[in-house]
Amino acid sequence: MQWKSRADAMPWVGLYVCVASLVCTLAMAADAFQGFRQWKLWFPCRFFTINAASITLIAIAMKLAVDLDTDMSDTVYMIAKSASIIFLVTMVANFLPSLGLMDDKELLMNMLAFGILIITISVNVWIQFSTTGPFTTPIQLLILILPLPWPFSVAMIVPASRRILQHHYEKLHGLASDPQEINFSGKRLIRYVKKYWMMAETGNLQFVTACSPVSSAFGVICSLLACISVVILVTLFNDLSNFQYGNSDYNWSINVIVTLQLVGAIVGSIAPIFRCLTATSHFNLSTKLSKNHLNVFRVEKVWIERLQLWKHSHVTYIPSRHCTKVFRNIRNIILNVCIALQITVVVICNIICLFPRSSLILFSLFCYFCKSLLKRFKEPSVSNNNVILDVEEYSAYVIQIEADTKLSKRILRKTVNSINRLLHEAEEKEPRNLTKLLKKSTGFYGVVEFDNDQVPPFTSRRNAELLEPSNCNINCHCPFTS
Secondary structure: OOOOOOHOOOOHHHHHHHHHHHHHHHHHHHHHHHHHHOOOOOOOOOOOOOOHHHHHHHHHOOOOOOOOOOOOOEEEEHHHHHHHHHHHHHHHHHHHHHHHHHHHHHHHHHHHHHHHHHHHHHHHHHHHHOOOOOOOOOHHHHHHOOOOOOHHHHHHHHHHHHHHHHHHHHHHHHHHHOOOHHHOOOOHHHHHHHHHHHHHHHOOOOHHHEEEOHHHHHHHHHHHHHHHHHHHHHHHOHHHOOOOOOOOOOOOOOHHHHHHHHHHHHHOHHHHHHHHHHHHHOOOOHHHHHHHHHOOOOHHHHHHHHHHHOOOOOOOOOOOOOHHHHHHHHHHHHHHHHHHHHHHHHHHHHHOOOHHHHHHHHHHHHHHHHHHHHHHHHOOOOOHHHHHHHHHHHHHHHOOOOOOEEHHHHHHHHHHHHHHHHHEEEHHHHOOHHHHHHHHHOOOOHHHOOOOOOOOOOOOOHHHHHHHHHHHHHHHHHHOOO
């Protein structure tokens, strides 16, 4: 293939952008499908997560947004740039829970790379808006650009949230693994599995970030952006003459880019919208919780804990006392500004979420009233009674950031049903992977080699804690015997 000029190659550059947009859209669709399949309507991130590959794909997909050589008098470019920014906001909203999957170092590196990308895109868009001509109104541009730095606010709470969840897990782990109650019978192992399953499901850091005010605010914004995307697509497809590339160097490929990115924005809005809807319904509504939801100026300590820790840390690596004082003052000023920005972001997100939260609270009260009436005319079944007993027993092993908020009984019931279903499948199906492993085994010579009378028995606390999760893991994959 020979290109006589740069203009001949531009449609294929546009096709390159289309491929990147399509990959991002498919990854977001896969996460949405997986969430519905597992009935986790807070949609944990599995395929579309923030990493080097996804940041590279986002940078390629934003080629039109950062292109400064475009003629903004052309309607096609105006629509294309708006579609690119809408698509970007949707992608940011989708990978937000994946921040909970990373350790501190990985989180820092990924957020630095993402920050460089966001600064580049924002500066280029603002230059384009200020010089060559506006492609949207200032208010619309502010709405589109404003949410882009919000993932940094969520990243600030990840280390503190992880520490709190780990602390709660250690307490509940000590409660669940009492060495005096150790009994490796089938029924006892089933109880251990259910306890650890409840801790694993509720102590998921992705769940914490997905239910944060920032994630809920992204859900509200994505619902508006999805409506705008639908209107643009309907307008374009109602009259096919709208698919004109005008003076665009990208020729036919610019229409494909606009279509793919608008469809990607619609598909990618599914997960953020459902996260917003489930953030309130996941918790058992009480008078105190309802007031907290409606109090937009309430900011939890976890949001600014990391910044305050940096602010009060001692400076020991600067030899001069005067330089140390100057550095501390400058550092405190910067951190005070960051704390103020962090609080402002949380308050803005609480204000954005005010309407859906109020609606969900009213709807939940209505449902509670209807269920109370139905209970008078309906007798509970034996299976429901067993599930209720399981919920009451294992609700003590729920891990949460805030002690005041309690998970709703519906969510606890679904969690118990999921582990019951998994245990039932383990009884019915043959554990193929474990069977293959045992067939490959040549014996237990390693155990004999390391057999030593000086090793303490498994009745000791530490060894019991080490053995217990392993037995629970095997228990999930093997048929049970009493």
